[in-house]
Amino acid sequence: MPSQRRMRLYVLLLALAIITILYMTGSSSQTRTSPFYTKTQEVLQEQEYVDASKQRDAGGVGSRLKVAADDARKAAEEKGQKFVDSITGGDSDKAPRGRYSKDGKQQPLEGVAAVGGRTQDKKPPKENETEDYHDAEAELNIILKKSPIIIFSKTYCPHSRKAKHILLETFDIDPAPYVVELDEHPIGLKLQEVLADTTGRRTVPNVMVLGQSIGGGDQMQELDETDTMAKTIKKLGDTRITHVTRRSRQSETRRVRRRA
Incomplete structure (x- = not known):
């Protein structure tokens, strides 16, 4: 049978264990009900x-x-x-x-x-692409439908006169080329600006076959002198060009005299 001193020790240890358990339980309850603990749990959840x-x-x-x-x-x-x-x-x-x-x-x-x-990346719009510029683009599309061959010219330009003489008088072309005098056109300046952006050619004359520029007065003269005008126009114009022949010198002379 244990001694009285040992029994007191057992009772003391048991009391300490009970006190510890009660303290831990109370602390845990207080911690769980504290605002910090509650907020932390809400965030985690x-x-x-x-x-x-x-x-x-x-x-x-x-x-x-x-x-x-x-x-x-x-x-x-x-x-x-x-x-x-x-x-x-x-x-x-x-x-x-x-x-x-x-x-x-x-x-x-x-x-x-x-x-x-x-x-x-999409190309940013050009600074010159205003409403007037788009109107000129629309006008250009209308002009290009008038004939397979378009001559953009200016009435006072000697190079334009040379190109028109070759294409309209030296050669017989069907359908006949359509002439646009930019200095007389209401939006001629904007048209010339659009032509420069489209064809890379800023000067006149600007001769286009089915929307493709083939040059100006000097280029027309070179095509005539090398006898490659008809071949070039037929190749670019395809079936849209039905007839391209060079008039004889005699008939050309008669046409010039009638004009004089």
Whole structure:
């Protein structure tokens, strides 16, 4: 039987254990009900909810994109075409926005460069592209429909007179070239500006065949002297030009005399 001193020790240890347990329990309860503890728990729970939502969304989108890629691949196989992934260039499931082509070449996504995946920057509008400039562009399109050959000229320009003489009098062309005198046209200056941007030629005359500039007075003279005028015009004008022949010297002389 334990001694009285040992019994007192056991009772003291038991009392200390009970006091410790009660203290810890009380401290824990106070800590859990404190504003700091409550706020911390709310933040942690909110973050866990956000992370879980992102994982669900990513899984759902990935699944839907994979299904889209599979459908595109099946459609390509049914048509006997090769499925080409628009990002990886292959049959990978990692790039669901795949496209395919008959020759099996990769078709890059709109707005993405073919190399490096960098977005293609749109060209900024030019400073001169005002409303008047766009009106001149529209007028130019109307003029180009009047004849396969257009001569942009100025009444006082000797080089323009030389080009008109060659194309209108030296040669017999059907349909006849259409002449635009820029110094007499209401928006002639803007038209000349648009022509400079379009053809790279800022001076007159500017002779165009189906929208393509073939030069000015000196170039017309060179084509005439080298006997390549008819060949050049027929090649550029294709079926729109039905007849190009050089008039005889005698008939040309008669035409000049009648004009005099």
